[in-house]
Amino acid sequence: MKKGISIWSFANGTLKEKMLLAKKAGFDGIELSLDEVGEVSLESTEEGLLEIKAYAKEIGIELYSVASGLYWTYNYTSANEENREKAKAITRKQLEVASILGCDTILVVPGAVEVAFDPGEVVEYDVAYERAKAALKELAPYAEKLKVAIGVENVWNEFLLSPLEMARFIDEIGSDYVGSYFDVGNVMFSGFPEHWIKILGKRIKKVHFKDYRRAVGNAGTAGMVDLLAGDVNYPAVMEAFKKVGYDDWATAEMLPPYRHYPETIIYNTSNAMDKILGRK
Helix, strand or coil, X not given: CEEEEEHHHXXXXXXXXXXXXXXXXXXXXXXXXXXXXXXXXXXXXXXXXXXXHHHHHXXXXXXXXXXXXXXXXXXXXCCCHHHHHHHHHHHHHHHHHHHHHCCCEEEECCCCCCCCCCCCCCCCHHHHHHHHHHHHHHHHHHHXXXXXXXXXXXXXXXXXXXXXXXHHHHHHHCCCCEEEEEECHHHCCCCCHHHHHXXXXXXXXXXXXXXXXXXXXXXXXXXXXXXXXXXXXXXXXXXXXXXXXXXXXXXXXXXXXXXXCCCHXXXXXHHXXXXXXXXX
């Protein structure tokens, strides 16, 4: 497995500075994010993206995936049709950006029943399921055209809460270009990541690594701790990945960064990932 890190793990600096720090810390690649505005955003041009791609090649760090936090504002499951259409437009832009950068996967949040950390609109579960499935069925041919997979993340959205349900959801979409973006830490408050890996199997497109301490007693970010400082059984997780044949990218997503000396989390995470991946 290759060792990557999410752009969200960095506190300060330009995109190029973050890419260089990731390289210095020993990461093979970096996962970028599509924002509303900024260096990689809805406003990005092909020229600007090719400049980023060229810089990554120059310093020797790979670009392989594009995430986005925009789905907490615009999502496939909203009761508002304009909101749903905006979410699909974001996915199309995200696919285009990934294709230009040379990435083979994007991360999407498939909507929400209710956003756990920002309560607002509540969508009936079965309605959310059908809206999300319809949106991804519509988007799948465009993903296939660009040869960029859509990875559906398991996240705190009170939706797709079990590995059996996630597997069914992906299978009902019926595209090789829609799969799972499996987040190891995000299932810890309600289950075991090694069980999810066994069930999702070949559906897994990409993986996020983080750690979680169950004693916190809720699904808030307060439970997120440094890799190997929480309750994730990483030896069991790695054995599960081995059994299903997953050997693609593992991306550390460390949220939030340290308050003081925030660059330290990048190096500490790199060290921990080397242990998990058997590099040291």
